[in-house]
Amino acid sequence: xxxxxxxxxxxxxxxxxxxxxxxxxxxxxxxxxxxxxxxxxxxxxxxxxxxxxxxxxxxxxxxxxxxxxxxxxxxxxxxxxxxxxxxxxxxxxxxxxxxxxxxxxxxxxxxxxxxxxxxxxxxxxxxxxxxxxxxxxxxxxxxxxxxxxxxxxxxxxxxxxxxxxxxxxxxxxxxxxxxx
Amino acid sequence: xxxxxxxxxxxxxxxxxxxxxxxxxxxxxxxxxxxxxxxxxxxxxxxxxxxxxxxxxxxxxxxxxxxxxxxxxxxxxxxxxxxxxxxxxxxxxxxxxxxxxxxxxxxxxxxxxxxxxxxxxxxxxxxxxxxxxxxxxxxxxxxxxxxxxxxxxxxxxxxxxxxxxxxxxxxxxxxxxxxxxxxxxxxxxxxxxxxxxxxxxxxxxxxxxxxxxxxxxxxxxxxxxxxxxxxxxxxxxxxxxxxxxxxxxxxxxxxxxxxxxxxxxxxxxxxxxxxxxxxxxxxxxxxxxxxxxxxxxxxxxxxxxxxxxxxxxxxxxxxxxxxxxxxxxxxxxxxxxxxxxxxxxxxxxxxxxxxxxxxxxxxxxxxxxxxxxxxxxxxxxxxxxxxxxxxxxxxxxxxxxxxxxxxxxxxxxxxxxxxxxxxxxxxxxxxxxxxxxxxxxxxxxxxxxxx
Numbered sequence: 001x002x003x004x005x006x007x008x009x010x011x012x013x014x015x016x017x018x019x020x021x022x023x024x025x026x027x028x029x030x031x032x033x034x035x036x037x038x039x040x041x042x043x044x045x046x047x048x049x050x051x052x053x054x055x056x057x058x059x060x061x062x063x064x065x066x067x068x069x070x071x072x073x074x075x076x077x078x079x080x081x082x083x084x085x086x087x088x089x090x091x092x093x094x095x096x097x098x099x100x101x102x103x104x105x106x107x108x109x110x111x112x113x114x115x116x117x118x119x120x121x122x123x124x125x126x127x128x129x130x131x132x133x134x135x136x137x138x139x140x141x142x143x144x145x146x147x148x149x150x151x152x153x154x155x156x157x158x159x160x161x162x163x164x165x166x167x168x169x170x171x172x173x174x175x176x177x178x179x180x
Numbered sequence: 181x182x183x184x185x186x187x188x189x190x191x192x193x194x195x196x197x198x199x200x201x202x203x204x205x206x207x208x209x210x211x212x213x214x215x216x217x218x219x220x221x222x223x224x225x226x227x228x229x230x231x232x233x234x235x236x237x238x239x240x241x242x243x244x245x246x247x248x249x250x251x252x253x254x255x256x257x258x259x260x261x262x263x264x265x266x267x268x269x270x271x272x273x274x275x276x277x278x279x280x281x282x283x284x285x286x287x288x289x290x291x292x293x294x295x296x297x298x299x300x301x302x303x304x305x306x307x308x309x310x311x312x313x314x315x316x317x318x319x320x321x322x323x324x325x326x327x328x329x330x331x332x333x334x335x336x337x338x339x340x341x342x343x344x345x346x347x348x349x350x351x352x353x354x355x356x357x358x359x360x361x362x363x364x365x366x367x368x369x370x371x372x373x374x375x376x377x378x379x380x381x382x383x384x385x386x387x388x389x390x391x392x393x394x395x396x397x398x399x400x401x402x403x404x405x406x407x408x409x410x411x412x413x414x415x416x417x418x419x420x421x422x423x424x425x426x427x428x429x430x431x432x433x434x435x436x437x438x439x440x441x442x443x444x445x446x447x448x449x450x451x452x453x454x455x456x457x458x459x460x461x462x463x464x465x466x467x468x469x470x471x472x473x474x475x476x477x478x479x480x481x482x483x484x485x486x487x488x489x490x491x492x493x494x495x496x497x498x499x500x501x502x503x504x505x506x507x508x509x510x511x512x513x514x515x516x517x518x519x520x521x522x523x524x525x526x527x528x529x530x531x532x533x534x535x536x537x538x539x540x541x542x543x544x545x546x547x548x549x550x551x552x553x554x555x556x557x558x559x560x561x562x563x564x565x566x567x568x569x570x571x572x573x574x575x576x577x578x579x580x581x582x583x584x585x586x587x588x589x590x591x592x593x594x595x596x597x598x599x600x601x602x603x604x605x606x607x608x609x610x611x612x613x614x615x616x617x618x619x620x621x622x623x624x625x626x627x628x629x630x631x
Contacts, residue, residue: 063327
């Protein structure tokens with residue numbers, strides 16, 4: 001009962017903030033709404049017995065990544081985007097797609113047997129580590145996949161650096177580098 | 181409701197009373213600001229602000245060693261007009277100072293203030309954790325909160341619509357992200373040895389093996405530097421560097437809105453000192469004495485504690501008497517006034533010493549609660565548990581106050597770094613040392629411990 005009340009409060013905050021991400025014109029407000037949504041989502045993770053996931057959500061997404069996003073918005077002077085219209089031609093495709101996806105997910109959730117036990121731990125530290133590192137018989141041992149995923153992210157970062165380097169290599173930027 | 185019936189009333193009382201610890205960082209502000217000012221004076225060979233006074237009958241002007249000055253400053257901040265320059269973003273400008281200050285109330289919830297209280301009540305063994313939230317993910321929760329608190333500075337800088345504030349905010353966000361990485365990584369070696377994120381477990385491990393500072397000396401210094409940078413104090417206060425940025429992200433703030441930033445900064449120091457004391461200095465554990473020994477000789481432990489407090493009172497008295505003697509030899513025009521003021525301190529200190537001595541003797545003779553061992557765990561009465569908790573709490577406070585002093589010490593000793601030096605130190609030096617430390621610790625732990 002108590003868990004349900006908490007869940008409703010957190011879900012309303014998370015969904016409301018997520019809607020605000022779409023409705024806010026200024027990118028910084030959008031980023032802040034996203035932070036709020038993420039923190040509320042972390043609360044829900046904690047509520048369903050995955051405190052580890054919730055805390056990682058706050059630390060990595062709300063704390064570090066959104067901080068970088070606000071940094072970029074502030075540096076790039078996002079205030080120019082305030083005049084972008086909220087709906088344009090692309091929305092004709094995006095909106096039905098989003099609604100369709102929401103419908104499918106909602107249908108799946110309604111049909112699925114949701115036996116929910118709030119006391120069960122689903123994502124505690126020990127459980128997560130067992131899922132990752134248990135290489136014994138029958139253990140999943142996901143950490144190799146995890147490392148490969150890290151490699152993928154690294155390659156994405158290298159590509160981004162290369163792209164940025166290309167732009168840096170143009171005549172104007174080289175001139176400024178020499179003048180230092 | 182069954183949630184209420186799941187615990188006895190004494191458990192509920194203690195569990196709810198533990199929420200009072202949320203106010204510890206705010207109380208520490210009262211301690212830290214005079215400490216900072218008089219400490220700065222001590223470092224620079226001057227007096228520090230000590231001229232404000234309260235006038236009371238007979239004893240005259242009471243200055244409380246400069247403490248009254250801080251009351252005056254606080255009163256001034258509270259009653260100043262809240263002012264916002266035109267052109268600021270109204271909502272964010274008002275919300276921003278509240279963010280770091282709100283986080284201050286959340287952060288203390290995972291720090292274990294005393295060892296788990298295990299006692300016999302109503303025929304069953306009761307166990308109450310020393311932290312408000314005894315979570316599996318304790319340290320991580322604290323890091324998460326401290327990374328969120330940087331949003332306050334960032335939003336303040338952006339909402340002010342001023343170039344200086346904006347640059348300060350950019351520097352804060354960059355520096356916070358950089359040093360958070362160092363902070364987390366330098367800690368990993370210790371967590372590897374303990375095998376838990378839970379702060380109570382970490383303290384328990386230190387109590388039964390060795391303190392974190394001995395097991396992980398490199399990590400300790402990395403962590404200390406990174407957490408000083410995290411609080412944004414000198415030598416890392418590039419975000420508010422006066423020579424370049426006026427006052428950084430809080431340039432446009434005044435009155436209590438500035439006060440909230442100021443208090444947020446000091447509370448952050450408090451939280452970080454508690455964290456370092458917990459992680460590397462054995463937390464609430466008393467050096468060389470295990471909790472079990474202490475509980476077996478409860479009266480004696482309390483007597484020793486009272487003895488130490490009485491000794492501190494005597495040291496204070498010694499200081500006062502020496503001052504008085506020096507003052508009598510001079511020809512200062514106000515020396516009789518000051519001597520009159522000192523007589524109040526003498527009375528208070530003598531009374532305190534007497535009370536502590538009496539309490540200590542009484543504890544030695546009359547406070548010997550019975551202890552039992554149930555399933556290998558020492559289980560005492562409620563009285564033993566509360567006595568242990570009291571000693572633990574005082575020990576933790578002493579350790580954290582020492583680290584608060586380290587913060588002030590560093591601030592008034594080192595000059596401010598240049599911004600690129602800060603980044604260089606963070607990414608190229610501390611991060612690499614922390615990584616190497618982690619790898620070496622992992623290899624040694626695998627070879628020696630085999631876990």
